[in-house]
Structure formats: C-alpha cells, structure tokens
Amino acid sequence: MHVAHLSLTDFRSYASVELGLEPGVTAFVGPNGQGKTNLVEALGYVATQSSHRVATDTPLVRRGASRAIVRCAVHRDDRRALIELEINPGRASRARLNRSPVSRPRDVIGLLRTVLFAPEDLALAKGDPSERRRFLDDLLVARTPRFAGVRADYDRVLKQRSALLRTAAQARRGARSARRAESDSGFAAAGAGDVTSTLEVWDAHLARHGAELLQARLELVDALRPLAAAAYAGLAPASEPASLAYRSTLSTGVDVAEDEIPGERGSSETQTLSTDLGKTLEERLRERLLEVRAAELERGVTLIGPHRDDLILGIGDMPARGYASHGESWSFALALRLAAYDLLRAEGGDPVLILDDVFAELDSQRRRRLAEIVAPAEQVLITAAVPDDVPAELAGARFDVAEGRVTRVR
Template sequence: MHVAHLSLTDFRSYAAVELALEPGVTALVGPNGQGKTNLVEALGYVATLGSFRVATDAPLVRQGAARAVVRSVVVRDDRQALVELEINPGRANRARLNRAAVPRPRDVLGLLRTVLFAPEDLALAKGDPAERRRFLDDLLVARAPRFAGVRADYDRVLKQRGALLRTAMQARGGRRQSARRQDAETAFSAAGAGDALSTLEVWDAHLARQGAELLAARLELVELLRPLVARAYAMLAPSSAPAGIEYRGTSPTGLWTAQGPAEPPSSEGAGAAAGSPEPQGAGTAAGPPERGGTAGAAPSTGARGPVADRAALEEGLRASLLEVRQAELERGVTLVGPHRDDLLLALGELPARGYASHGESWSFALALRLAAYDLLRAEGGDPVLILDDVFAELDSRRRRALAEIVAPAEQVLITAAVPEDVPAQLVGARFDVMEGSVTRAG
C-alpha cells in the first residue's frame, strides 16, 4: 500500500498544494512552522477521519475559508482509489470514493492505513488513559473499519445514559433536605423520578452489550500486541527491563481478561470503580521478549488472536454497573465501562508512568507504534509509515535502531527540520517545504 498523490485545498496553512508521491522513503524537509506536519496530518486524516494534533475539525480549515478538501490517491494491490474528504466545521463532513458520494465518511475507512509516529506519542507512555484508549480504538478501526460504528454506538449509549444520571442527580439535589438520610435510589424515587430508574436499567443493558463488544475487541487486541511490543522495545532499548502491557478495567474487580472480570491484583480496583481518578496501577508485566527476533515478525498468537467471551464480559459489566449504581446516582456520571479503562505499561515490575526515564518512555511509545505496524502488516499489506519530526527527539542509538526497523516498509514519509535529521538508512526522495510551497529537491 502506498499513497501516489495528495491534494489539499484550504487545509491548515495551504490554500492549495499538489504532492506526487512514490513508494520508498520520502523526506519533507524545512524549518519548523512551514507546514510539513500539515501534509502528513492530512494523510492521517484520510486514514482515521481525525487529527492526531487536535480534537475537532475546525482548526483544520484555513483561516477565512468555509471548508477544507483533502484528496488522496491510494494504491493497493496495483489498484488505485481516489478518496476525497470535505471538512465542514459545524456541519456534516462529506466523502467521495472514485468521485462517487458515499453515505457516510466512515465508509472510506480502511482504504488507507497509516501508522504515524510523532512527538505527541510521548503521551502514550506519560499521558492520561484516554491517550492509550484512543491508540487501541484507532488500531481496532484500522484492522476492521466496522469498529468505527461500534465505538459510535457505545458513545451514543454513554451520552444517553449520562443524561439520565444527571437528571437523577438534579432530582436528588432538589429533595436533598427532605431526603438527607435516604440512599441515592430512594431519594431519586422520592423526587418523582421512579420511572427513570426503570429506564436506567434499560440503558444499563445497552451499555453492557455495546461495551462488551468493544471491550472484547480491545482484550483480543492487547493479547496480540503483547509479544510485539516486548520485541520492539527490546530492539530499541536492549539494556532496559522488559516491556509489558496489561488491560485494566474500571469494574470493581479491576482487571479484565478475555473471559470476563478477573480477581484484582490489589484492592485498588474497587476504588476506581466507585469514582476515584482513572486507574494508574502497574498491572502485570509481560515476560522477557524473545531475543533475536525482529519487530516485523508476524504475531505468534495467530492472525486474529484469542476470542473473548462476550457473554461473560456483558454479564460482568452489568454486575459492575449495579455495584456502583449509588455512586453514579450521586455523581451523575457513568463510572464503569470501556470509556474509563486503561492500557497499563510496565517495565519489569514497575509501571512505566512515573518510573520510566524520558528515553525509556520514548522507546515504549515507539514500541507501541511498531507493534501496531507489525500487526497490520501481518494481516495484509504494509501500512504507510509516517515519522513526524521523530528522529530529532532520539539519541543516536535509538535513531539508528528505528531507522533499521522501518527501512523495509513499502512507503515511509519523514518530516525533518534539516536534512541531517534524516538517517542515512532512510535516504530517498526529498521535498523542501518553505513558506507554503512544496518543491522536489534535486
């Protein structure tokens, strides 16, 4: 898979730009602030319908313009596909495939798959759980685009249930003086909202069903990623402790497995479910990686990985919701579910967050991205690798190791402030980016 052409209209700093690309390595070189990242951000948007830099679409539209258009020619198995995305802040975005309109923009997901490394990736190791949840969910969609719908359905149910819980909290607040000694459910009923409790049970069922599907997919994904992360990290930081990952849920039992809730390794799980901050525990570290392997090796667990017991997960989620019902009615928020879970990162027996050095954190973030690349490649075709100003952040040893790992990819796009930031192993085509113009060098 590779991108043959990128065309932008009113995207970020570009009024218009045309960029012809080819397989192999392409470097986009220019001083900071000239628009290099805007180009690769556009390709990432085609792949994910989102930006790795901002949470909303409005900043993607050039100042003064009403909309932005991104066009990309994607080549896969000698077939070309023209993907066009029209970004309309405040209104529905539109998409076209081979010049024909598609019902929804998400119908073009899967046509282009990318794995993007950027300085923002440090948040995977040091940031909040939301960063790691997004990593997992974006990879799920890249592997199987239908999960964009699963995630949207879960978010819709979560929003509806949250609105009902806020109604409960407000109703209880209105009766606070007369119901001071009552528990949350009794006070809620006393406020005349008893019927809403029955409605809440219906939304519990919806949340458990949709959440179990998303949770099952995440658990299966983590099992596939675990050996790949360990192996990639060992190549980037061979002298460090082995890297491990574990999925931590916010149910009262804390730790989820493919079969459902597991016994918690400590007592912190129940506290998280009852409304304490999102979990930050260390989890269980994976064993030492297999030495001598490559980050590009196919997953040893098989192409699709273990199959999670969705029925057990659904039952566990419903039970967890019942256990935290009173706390949810008091706070007006949903305290249990995939939207509050975390991917725990560990180096040996210690959590990476708070214990890993800056270099180790960078290596862990890169290992997660390399594992994603390996998994996507094993399941059919090299994704496009994008390295946005990454090498300037690495010491010479990690720079050399990363360059050797990614060099065989079908297409690699690199942004760099100066040519010297591009490792010798990744010399290829070069474009100079300066003051909104993109010109091929040499």
C-alpha cells in the same frame, strides 16, 4: 500500499497544494511552523478521520474558509482508490470514493492504513489513560473498519446515559440543598423509579456495545503483547523487559481516578473475563452497572465500561508511567507504534509509515535503530526541520517546505 498523490484545498495553512508521491522514503524538510506536519496530518485524517494534533475538525480548515478538502490516490497491489473527504466544521463531513459519494464518511476507513509516529506519542507512556485507549481503538478500526461504527455506537449511548445520570444527580443535590424533607422524599418515590427504569434501558445498550468493544480490545492486547515486547527489546536492549496488561472496570473498584496508577502490573487482569464464572462480558457489564448504580446516581457519571479502562505499560516489575526514564518512555511509545505496524503488515500489506519530527527527539542509538526497522517499508513519509535530522538509512526523495510552498528537490 502507498499514496501516489495528495491534494489539499483550504486545509490548515494550505489554500491549495498538489503533491505526487512515490513508494520508498520521502522527506518533507523545512523550519518549524512552515506546514510540514499539515501534509502528513492530512493523510492521517484520511486513514482515521481524526487528527493526532487536535480534538475537533475546526482547526483543520484554513482561516477564512468554510470547508477543507483532502483528496488522495492510494495504490494497493493492483487496486487503485481515489478518496476524497470534505471537512465541514459544525456540520457533517462528506466523503467520495472514486468520485462517487458514499453514504457515510466512515465507509472509506480502511482504504488507507497508516501508522504515525509523532512527538505526541510520548503521552502513550506518560499521559492519561485516554491516550492509550485511543491508541487501541484507532488500531482496532485500522484492522477492522466496522469498529468505527461500534465505537460510535458506544460513545452515543455513553453520552445519553451520562446525561441522564447528571440530571438525576443535580435533582438529588437540589432536593438536599433545599432541606425540604417532603420534596426529597417525593423525588425518591416518584422520580427515582422513572430514572431507574430509563437507566435499565441504557444499561442494556451500553453493555451490548461495550462488551463488543471490550472483547476486541482484549484480543488486540493479546496480539500486541509479544510484538511490543520484541520491539522494545530492539530499541532499548539494556532495559528490563516490557509488558502490556489491560485493566478493566469489570475487575476494579469504582473509585479509581482517571490518573491513578494501579498497583498490580504483572499480567492482564481481564484475560479471562469472557469466560469467568461462565458469564459473557455483556452479562458482567450489566451486573457491574447494577452494582454501582447508587454511586453513579450520586456522582452523575458512568463509572463502568471501556471508556474508563486502561492499557498498562510495564518495564520489569514497575509501571512505565511515573517510573520510566525519558528514554525508556520514548522507547515504549515507539515500540507500541512498531507493534501496530507489524500487526497491520502481517494482516494485509504494509501500511504507510509516517514519522512526524520524531528523529529530533531521539538519541543517536534509538534514531539509528528506528531507521533500520522502518527502512524496508513500502512507503515512509518523514518530516524534519533540517536535512541532518533524516538518518542516512532513510535517504530518498525530498521536498522543501517553506512559506506555504512545497518544492521537490531534484
């Protein structure tokens, strides 16, 4: 798989740009702040319909413009696809495939598959659980595009259920602060039943979508585990072995903070959840939601579900987060991306590899090792501040990026 052409209109800093691309290595070189990352970010957006830099679409549209358009031609074996995304902040985005509209933008997910390495990847090892959950879910969608719908359904139900819990918690706090015993009793007798009845409906929806997402994550972690361990060993041969484990709220207490570092690190706590006690994941989720209902009504948040799970990274007997050195953390982050690349490649051809200003962050050993690993890929796109940041093993085509212009170096 490779991108043959990229066209941008009012995307980030570009009013308009047209780029012809080829298989092999292509480097975009120029000083920081000139728009190199904007180019590869656009391709990442086509692949995932999200940005690795910002949480919303608004910053993707050039200042003064009302919309942005990203168009790319993708070649995969003997197939060709022209993908166009129209980004409309505050309104629904639109998509076209081979110049024909599609009903939903997510219907074009999977036509372009990318694996992106970026300085932000350090958060995979050092950041909050949300960073690792996003890594897993983005990879799920890349492998099986229908999980974009599963994730969207889960997020929608979670939002509705959490809004109901917040309303109930606020009502309870208001009743207590008023210190009126009769009003408090009235809420408990009249309002609580209504809330409980409605929660049972949302519990069923959350358990159904959450079980599907959780099962897919567990299977994905099982597939990634040997690949990540091997990639880490190659990047940091002197380090202790790396390990992956999935930590689920189905097997932990409800008082776990988002940034807590769990104490057990040796194995996946949820590898057998789907068969434990003969119950399905959906049944387990519904049971756990019932167990914590009082705490949820008190705190006004949904405490159980994949949105509070974590991917635990271990080095030897210790968690990477909080204990790994800077070099070890970088190696683990790179190992996760390399594992994702190996998994996607084994299941259907090389994804496009994007290395966004990562070589400047690495020491010479890790730089050389990463370059050797990615060099055989069908297409590698690199951004770098200076030509010397591009390893010799990745010599290829080059574009200079400066003052809003992208120029091919002959």
